[in-house]
Amino acid sequence: MSPFDVSRPAKPETVFDRDAEWDALVAFACDARPGAGLGIVSGRLRQGKTHLLKALTAALGGFCFGAQQAARAESLHRLGDELARYTGEAPPGRPSRWEDAVDALLALGERGRPVPVVIDEFPDLVRQSPELPSVLHSAYRRLRETGRENRIRLLLSGSSLTVMHRLFGAAAPLHGLADLELALRPLDFRQAARFWGIDDPRLALSVHAVVGGTPAYRRYTADDTPGGRDDFDAWVCRTVLDPRTPLYLEPRHLLQEETDHGDRALCHSALAAIASGCSTQGEIAECLGTPLTDASHCLALLRANGLLYDEPDAFRPNLVRLRIAEPLLAFEHAAVRPLRSALEQQDAVEVWRRARPVFDSAVAGPHFARICRDWVLDFAGRDVFGALPASAAHGSLSDPEQRAGPDVEADVVVRGRADARPGPVLSVGLARWDEVMDLRHLEDVRRLLALLAARDEDVTRARPACYSGVGFTPALRAAEADGQVVLVDPARLYRGDRPDGDGEDARRRR
Template structure:
């Protein structure tokens, strides 16, 4: 939509970050162009979508209706009552269908734009499958005959499969949408600021547990660890305390996200993934389920944004599965097998047994994931000699009959260099709890030699070492000679992009 000359409200102090999202929403809501506007806000649960839209509605004196699980008639009646309270008029009486209600909502905006929000839109569609068609018909009619209507309707939802179906390119509503905004988790740097954590090692540990979902700070009683020495006590008091909202959050999350499908199998599949299974066959064998059921479960997790598939950096046909919600990985790797003991045993004793598994199965791979994110989103072109566009794990197969890869790198960076969009820019090893030395540099040089033997162009490759524990003087000297790029925790969390 065209830019607006209506004064735009500043983002309230209670809204952390989300500057780009706020600007996009305000630009949509304040646009004065004649005709109704339609915007779509989507994203997984717990990302602060409703909080953001409530702040926007309050700043613009708009109307916001949040759907509940209810029968169709109850939702219509409640919306009518709230609309009457907003307009100061007497209730219009119980409307039998959505057509009149949508017309009443769209009539709110006249000479000036008025913001209207329908939150948890998928729930309304579940109750009233005809609602998308009603909205589509109303918009087509008003855009042809009602140019003085300036209502800006935002529909918001967390059910990603439903939102995709309703607003994909093949949907009639897609062509009417003026704004399509996704609200995702805070990245690892912003998450550290949100939790008020200055120590980068502690920030990474907390992110490995709760990720960048803003709601989890409230679920933790608005308490962050006081320092690195408080992390274990914080875990025990928040995630391992049956009285804490975070204790059963992973179960609630799967229940809400996967729409009550076979949750027992879903938990087992997630446990298999964090244990190292990456193919459907491996997972099916591990959990004792059919390939059909496992495939359906994986598709459901993918569709809801809880799982993603990543091709290997050197063998694209090899796909690794990664859980996108850290809390689910934490639960299924470190806590699930000890959960039954928590109501009977001291949380500190349970965590003492689970902590080693957390370090190897959660913190270590999460550190590597953070390093890949840094490489693509924070490292400037000077770091790798080109513009990074992708970073992934890469492994070369070993000789026939020998288990395990011949060589691998946790952070393989590709990007645009000298006009080549997929140039290999860097190969790197990531170690969370290990001080890295010249041995790691030699291992990576061996990998580069193997890649060259396979026909990969390695002329521009820069070797990188990523460590959460530091580097030996010898490796620091190699960095000074330009032989290796070193990335520690301070550099990961530093604001400037280049050293």
């Protein structure tokens, strides 16, 4: 054992979940091998990066510097003062250049043992000091070329995904120096239910459709959680619709911070178009009444900041739909934004009474289908679909018998693994948030399978599936017992079918 080996601390009780992330950070910070280490931690705002990194440095006696939006001189002065307090040594003078500040930081790694050093919100420093990444790169290169004994474990964290990608992407100089690249994502729907202390699966789904898996949002409600299904409407009114709570303006703040200095008005309108049902770039541009090039630029900005994601159609790989990644933004732009002026003049209860039907149809319904797709990838057992799923997506088909009619749509299309082509269809399913499903829905799924077979898709192993937020008729349950259909309700989404290890692997892939 190396004389510099450090015992690995257990995760503090103040850190909820994040077991895999904690283990990765501790393994990096406690690595006793000689040589300076560099780690990158990224993730959207409000996901708990700062809390996690402060817990790490506290547990291991490391140093954490939280950057702010400030002029270069102020940041350098703050860093020098905080380093002096950390080391307990009188500073030789405040650093006036980043070269001096970086040398002072790296000197912390020359004390023998590995020491974690965190610069949180690193992009805020780079905006005022564009030379900083090059300074770091040069310092690390000198250390590695001279073979100096140094065990600093420097962690650079940031919420601005566009800046982090530019600084640490595959073509960036610092990318090649990184020993750890960790992305902190929102809690999944099961983790979020435990975090909010909600045992009722349908209530958990409703809350998740509003606040998603962002940990900070519970603090934004002052730990106010709904007392039951009957309390959900009142909870919405006293939290996200109450101007006195941080959640009230969070969608506006989130977009302002995440989109940097882009065209925020166009971004809001684009999100509203997507929340209303537009899903392709052409549909969104037409809804906005703007040229496709302008819409594409706006959408690319939202994608780069993790607020939108692409979902290829399960049956038409060249058709890509845009989805809102943050549930609070979907909730805001579909149900609340059209009534903002009324909300500022009327009682929230009355406004929510008008918005609730929109929430059920345009927010909770699509969100439920998305959670069902997540369940397929993260929690469904290996035997549910006959093979391990590789993808779960929305799919649409034209019906030759209804040439002028709308496409026939499937909410959860499961495909298996394949090399360079779409995998075999393992399942086709419909998701209904507020509808008891019966044999009629099973027949609709079988109709979809027949359409696929007519297009030469191999559906011989495909299992029909029905996903309902409120349940199934006895006749459909009997069909399930006969092996004719896979049925998934909220209780199964939250409590069943998780195979050991598969869920974690799937989340890492996504």
